[in-house]
Amino acid sequence: MENIxxxxxxxxxxxxxxxxxxDLALDRAIGLFSARGYHGTAISxxxxxxxxxxxxxxxxxxDKRGILLAAFDRYRAVRSAKLKAAIEPFPxxxxxVRAALQFYAEAAHGDVGQRGCLxxxxxxxxxxxxxxxAERVDLAHATNEAAMKDCxxxxxxxxxxxxxxxxxxxxxxxxxxxxxxxxxGKTGRxxxxxxxxxxxxxxxxxxxP
Amino acid sequence: MENIxxxxxxxxxxxxxxxxxxDLALDRAIGLFSARGYHGTAISxxxxxxxxxxxxxxxxxxDKRGILLAAFDRYRAVRSAKLKAAIEPFPxxxxxVRAALQFYAEAAHGDVGQRGCLxxxxxxxxxxxxxxxAERVDLAHATNEAAMKDCxxxxxxxxxxxxxxxxxxxxxxxxxxxxxxxxxGKTGRxxxxxxxxxxxxxxxxxxxP
DNA sequence: TGATATAGGAAATGATCATTCCCTATATGG
DNA sequence: CCATATAGGGAATGATCATTTCCTATATCA
Numbered sequence: 001m002e003n004i005x006x007x008x009x010x011x012x013x014x015x016x017x018x019x020x021x022x023d024l025a026l027d028r029a030i031g032l033f034s035a036r037g038y039h040g041t042a043i044s045x046x047x048x049x050x051x052x053x054x055x056x057x058x059x060x061x062x063d064k065r066g067i068l069l070a071a072f073d074r075y076r077a078v079r080s081a082k083l084k085a086a087i088e089p090f091p092x093x094x095x096x097v098r099a100a101l102q103f104y105a106e107a108a109h110g111d112v113g114q115r116g117c118l119x120x121x122x123x124x125x126x127x128x129x130x131x132x133x134a135e136r137v138d139l140a141h142a143t144n145e146a147a148m149k150d151c152x153x154x155x156x157x158x159x160x161x162x163x164x165x166x167x168x169x170x171x172x173x174x175x176x177x178x179x180x181x182x183x184x185g186k187t188g189r190x191x192x193x194x195x196x197x198x199x200x201x202x203x204x205x206x207x208x209p
Numbered sequence: 210m211e212n213i214x215x216x217x218x219x220x221x222x223x224x225x226x227x228x229x230x231x232d233l234a235l236d237r238a239i240g241l242f243s244a245r246g247y248h249g250t251a252i253s254x255x256x257x258x259x260x261x262x263x264x265x266x267x268x269x270x271x272d273k274r275g276i277l278l279a280a281f282d283r284y285r286a287v288r289s290a291k292l293k294a295a296i297e298p299f300p301x302x303x304x305x306v307r308a309a310l311q312f313y314a315e316a317a318h319g320d321v322g323q324r325g326c327l328x329x330x331x332x333x334x335x336x337x338x339x340x341x342x343a344e345r346v347d348l349a350h351a352t353n354e355a356a357m358k359d360c361x362x363x364x365x366x367x368x369x370x371x372x373x374x375x376x377x378x379x380x381x382x383x384x385x386x387x388x389x390x391x392x393x394g395k396t397g398r399x400x401x402x403x404x405x406x407x408x409x410x411x412x413x414x415x416x417x418p
Numbered sequence: 419t420g421a422t423a424t425a426g427g428a429a430a431t432g433a434t435c436a437t438t439c440c441c442t443a444t445a446t447g448g
Numbered sequence: 449c450c451a452t453a454t455a456g457g458g459a460a461t462g463a464t465c466a467t468t469t470c471c472t473a474t475a476t477c478a
Contacts, residue, residue, distance in 0.1 A: 015454025016444040037334040039248035043436060053457045054437080060455085064436065114337050120392055121333040125246040127395040128323050138396040169405040172393075173386065176406055180389025183329055184381075186336040187347040196378040197385055203412050224424025225474040252466060262427045263467080269425085273466065 018060070022070075025050040027078075029071040034118045037125050038068055068122070069136070075118040076140050083147070093155020094205060097174070100148065101198035104178045108185030108194045117182035141175060148174045155205065164207040177201050227269070231279075234259040236287075238280040243327045246334050247277055277331070278345070284327040285349050292356070302364020303414060306383070309357065310407035313387045317394030317403045326391035350384060357383045364414065373416040386410050 028049040032041045043054050043064060050057065061067045086103040087096040107113065119140045127134040149171035155161030181197060237258040241250045252263050252273060259266065270276045295312040296305040316322065328349045336343040358380035364370030390406060 014446055014452075016446095016456080018455065019444095020456095035337040037246060037248060039246060040334060040338070042434075044434090055439090055457050055459095056455070058437065059457095116333060116337060120329075123392055123395045124325060124330040124333040125249060128244040128325060129249070134396050141393055141396065166405075166409070169409045172402060173406045173409040176389035176393050177382065177386045178389065179392040180385035180387065183332055183388040183392060184350055184385050186332045187343050187350065193381060196375075197382045200375070200378045200382040200413060203415060203417065204409060206412060206415065206418050208412065209415050209418075223422075223476055225426080225476095227425065228474095229426095251464075253464090264427050264429095264469090265425070267467065268427095 020050075020052060020056075022060070023074060025052060026067075026071050026074045029067055030075050030118055031115060033068060033071055034075075034121055035115045037121055038064075039125065065130075065133075068126075069133070072118060072122060072133075072136055072140075076143075080143070080147075087151065092158055092160040093151045093153070094160035094202075096151040096154065097148065097161075097205060098198070098202060100151065100174075101178070101201050102195065104181050105191070105194035105198040108181040109189050109191045113182075113185030113194075114188060116186050117179070120179055120182045141179075144178065145171050145175045152205070161205050162207040165205065170204055173204055174201070177204075229259075229261060229265075231269070232283060234261060235276075235280045235283045238276055239284050239327055240324060242277060242280055243284075243330055244324045246330055247273075248334065274339075274342075277335075278342070281327060281331055281342075281345055281349075285352075289352070289356075296360065301367055301369040302360045302362070303369035303411075305360040305363065306357065306370075306414060307407070307411060309360065309383075310387070310410050311404065313390050314400070314403035314407040317390040318398050318400045322391070322394030322403075323397060325395050326388070329388060329391045350388075353387065354380050354384045361414070370414050371416040374414065379413055382413055383410070386413075 028051075029046055032045055032049055036045075043057065046052075046067060047054050047057060052060075057067065061070055083100060083103055087099040090096050090099055107117070119137060122133060123137045123141075127137050149167050152161055152165070152167040152170050156163045156165075156167065177197075181194060185194065237260075238255055241254055241258055245254075252266065255261075255276060256263050256266060261269075266276065270279055292309060292312055296308040299305050299308055316326070328346060331342060332346045332350075336346050358376050361370055361374070361376040361379050365372045365374075365376065386406075390403060394403065
């Protein structure tokens with residue numbers, strides 16, 4: 001999670017200006033929420049990690065759920081931007097899909113893999129009980145699914161992917177595989193194992209024999 | 210979660226016998242832990258659902274973590290038995306894999322899908338902070354992966370799956386896809402969508418063109 | 419039958435949690 | 449320069465949490 005400012009922050013008009021970097025603070029919150037879950041992360045933990053007092057946190061984010069929602073939105077913005085950057089260099093749809101799979105393989109092993117994906121942990125912990133959160137998770141999935149579908153459709157138009165496959169179903173299967181990699185990556189798999197999964201998954205782009 | 214007694218419970222030798230059905234109580238705990246997560250489920254919630262007092266719960270399971278571990282083990286036992294039953298009728302390895310995918314598609318939509326998978330939620334919430342829990346999650350994944358690998362190897366020996374594919378890598382990819390289906394299923398997908406994922410995933414068993 | 423051992427459960431305990439209060443600090447607008 | 453508005457933060461607040469205590473109930477064993 002680096003410097004990707006998705007909230008450009010126009011100059012505040014009234015009152016004392018904020019002293020902390022919202023994005024930096026949210027990145028810290030993302031780390032905690034991803035690793036320990038929402039209910040497993042206390043405000044005091046967040047205050048320590050974000051280097052803020054509970055009072056300041058509440059002033060900035062309203063309540064604990066507000067922190068989660070802001071962290072979730074930032075997580076999505078950052079990850080989407082990075083995924084986009086990872087697939088952008090490749091002109092062919094097939095190569096874009098491969099790059100996406102490798103991008104996830106990279107995030108699904110080692111320390112980053114163990115920390116896990118905020119979308120996955122939020123889906124697991126809160127989607128069943130909080131409709132607003134569930135909607136955001138659904139949107140995150142739908143966005144990723146649409147990105148994969150675009151790649152498949154591009155591949156079908158540029159000739160790198162057969163027109164005999166169903167783009168929507170393939171994209172949904174890719175989404176499941178990508179999310180599953182993040183789950184399995186929670187318990188230390190090697191880069192090689194995850195790279196092999198990405199490689200094998202490319203067969204989803206082939207036509208039935 | 211029905212009547213599958215994995216703890217046959219030999220007749221107690223000393224003291225007052227337990228009055229409640231451990232498996233039934235754990236099934237209720239599984240429902241809560243799966244839907245709301247570990248930290249999101251209070252002992253009082255568990256007491257209500259299990260129809261026990263907190264005192265009785267602590268006598269039987271030692272502490273909250275003990276309930277989670279017992280629930281996790283039972284969840285695995287029940288789901289493994291059902292998966293086994295689902296693929297058992299099919300003699301060909303390829304058909305067994307298809308049955309397994311359909312079994313997961315069935316669990317990844319509607320109410321059951323929204324409740325979610327206890328292995329997924331435990332992995333997301335606790336694997337990074339509790340080594341003992343992480344080991345159990347890893348074992349659960351390894352067991353599922355091995356089951357898939359056995360199906361692939363069977364298929365390769367019975368001729369229903371090409372010997373040109375790597376059984377280990379394919380099994381790992383299948384595991385990721387199955388776990389991912391449970392994640393995506395947390396936010397209400399239709400049976401048709403998940404069935405289509407299962408169908409498309411069968412291409413993982415084909416050789417590269 | 420009585421010693422032993424375990425279960426059930428109501429009530430208490432102490433820790434921790436999310437949240438608020440209140441006061442100070444620092445900006446802008448007139 | 450004073451009114452207004454927002455930020456920072458230390459110290460309460462009240463709720464809730466996991467866990468324990470203690471007493472009763474019910475079984476086996478000798």
